[in-house]
Amino acid sequence: MSKSKSQEAIEREHRYGAHNYDPIPVVIERGEGVFVWDVQGKKYYDFLSAYSALNQGHCHPKIMKAFMEQAQKLTLTSRAFYNDCLGEFEEFITKFFGYDKVLPMNTGVEGVETALKLCRKWAYQKKGILADKAKIIVCGGNFHGRTITVVGFSCDADAKNDFGPYTQGFISIPYNNIDALEKAIEDANVAGFLVEPIQGEAGVIVPDEGYIAKAYKLCKAKNVLFIADEIQTGLGRTGKMLCCDHENVHPHILILGKALSGGTIPVSAVLADDEIMLCIKPGEHGSTYGGNPLAAKVSIAALEVLRDEHLPENAERLGKILLNELKSIKHDMIQLVRGKGLFCAMVIKAPPPPKGGSSRVTSLSAESPSFGGGGEASPSGGRGAIDVCLALKENGLLAKPTHKDIIRFAPPLIITEEQLMECIGIIKRTIASF
Ligand SMILES: Cc1ncc(COP(=O)(O)O)c(C=O)c1O
Structure with a gap:
């Protein structure tokens, strides 16, 4: 047969x-x-929905139109030169989410890595933490992607085992536990708190009401950056544009990915204000495809669809x-x-x-x-x-x-x-x- x-x-x-x-x-x-x-x-x-990368549905006509038009014109220039789309995207997305600056990358985990690097730079340049002493708090049950650094602070054996040695400088505390955060954040070397407002891969673990707001408040009080990984929860998935919006929290660093391109090409983005974002100078971070004109046009269309179609x-x-x-x-x-x-x-x-x-x-x-x-x-x-x-x-x-x-x-x-x-x-x- x-x-x-x-x-x-x-x-x-x-x-x-x-x-x-x-x-x-x-x-x-x-x-x-x-x-x-x-x-x-x-x-x-x-x-x-491709793990929430297809919030706008498959082959959304508006996103496909932007994709096709730009694909026939200019797809990649490298960041050695300017292109006529990136600035438009940067202005659009920063105004959309209320931040001074954006740093575009490709996959979600690159967005997470970018946020971690940004947090460390800020720790040394602004917070005054001594060289190589910065710590970032993460949560048990997290899923932030698959690089060695990120799996190093995962507690999922499948994601982590036999990939060591791991990157140092992370403290893991139980998710949805404010007391644990309050204790961990006492360490003066803590620079950031990385959290998913709902843990998606862990099985859609919704924390108690108020957890995100309380965590943000604690971070603010201790001069610690609240870093929200909204790669899966963001862009409308949970009933608000961002999941943090449910608790009126505006993260110091916001990480987006997945549906940012409406399921077309990998686009991620890290948003922050100048005080944080300008800690990274030319040559200190980047990506060949990050900020390419095709991604820029497609992402504008993807965000417009989320907004215009409510x-x-x-x-x-x-x-x-x-x-x-x-x-x-x-x-x-x-x-x-x-x-x-x-x-x-x-x-x-x-x-x-x-x-x-x-x-x-x-x-x-x-x-x-x-x-x-x-x-x-x-x-x-x-x-x-x-x-x-x-x-x-x-x-x-x-x-x-x-x-x-x-x-x-x-x-x-x-x-x-x-x-x-x-x-x-x-x-x-x-x-x-x-
Ligand atoms: C919350 C969260 N962060 C990061 C990632 C990693 O994204 P990517 O697979 O695009 O690297 C994912 C992917 O599922 C995710 O759900």
């Missing part, structure tokens, strides 16, 4: 690509708005419906549901361990034939988060577990109420089938 197009594509990736991801067995060929189509022509709701407001309104509906599902597999805006998670209870087997919910190993392309149910009872996601896929909705037992639901913010209700129907029917 000849192989399906999907099988062929999956096997090819598996054969020639590094095994650093373990995708759901669906091969996507086309995307438009909230939908994607696989190579067999089957249509799905995209409920992951996507944060849509996320706020529809997010309430999504959360309430998910909470209303009664099933013994569901441990809990949480979220804010169109950023929700369902925690699936660990199934009982198979007789004589391991107690893991499922094997997500890239070496496992089940997940290298077969898409069969998990080996441990068929009731794990991965099994729910595989069933959702069959029913036309794409989502993927994070941390093996948590399903994140994060559709594009352009989703309509009617579409959302259809998706909720799919989720309800799928859960009921277990």
Whole structure:
């Protein structure tokens, strides 16, 4: 029997690509708005939105227009020269978010690295910390990307193990714990506090109301920079343009990425005022592609779409419906549901361990034939988060577990109420089938 197009594509990736991801067995060929189509022509709701890089939906016409127009004119000049787009983007984004300056990069983790470097420069040049003594506080359960420095202060064994030695100068405290911050910040060498206003990869961990505002206040009182990683939570996802807006906090350093380019090319940005940003001088930091004209034009369009189509407001309104509906599902597999805006998670209870087997919910190993392309149910009872996601896929909705037992639901913010209700129907029917 000849192989399906999907099988062929999956096997090819598996054969020639590094095994650093373990995708759901669906091969996507086309995307438009909230939908994607696989190579067999089957249509799905995209409920992951490329980890919130597609807040504006797939191939948004306005963003694509900006992309196509600029792509035919000028894509890259390097920062050895000026280009006629970067200044326009810089003015636009700084006014949009209320900062003096922006430093554009590409991937999210480069934005994080930039913020950390900026914080250290500021520590030595402005705060007066002695050379090489600066410390930055981070939170347990964080996810800020994949560089050696950043995985060095992760507590996720998969992200961290066997990548040492790690970068020094970070203090990890429990997330959502003001007392821990209050204690750690007493150290006069602390220069910054890096935090996700909601921890996305950890499983949409929403801190207590007031945590972000209290943390910001503490930082301000101690002359410590409050650095918000809004790469996943920002740009409308949680029902405000920035998640920090829920608590009226204006971070000293703001990191954006993902949806900043509406899912086209990697664009990240770090925003700060002159007092901080001008600590970095020519030659001290940069990136070949950072601030390229294509990124500049696409990002302006991506931000305009968020603003003009009121996507944060849509996320706020529809997010309430999504959360309430998910909470209303009664099933013994569901441990809990949480979220804010169109950023929700369902925690699936660990199934009982198979007789004589391991107690893991499922094997997500890239070496496992089940997940290298077969898409069969998990080996441990068929009731794990991965099994729910595989069933959702069959029913036309794409989502993927994070941390093996948590399903994140994060559709594009352009989703309509009617579409959302259809998706909720799919989720309800799928859960009921277990
Ligand atoms: C909060 C947060 N920070 C940083 C990153 C890293 O972004 P990138 O994968 O573009 O490097 C991510 C990616 O998921 C993220 O969610």
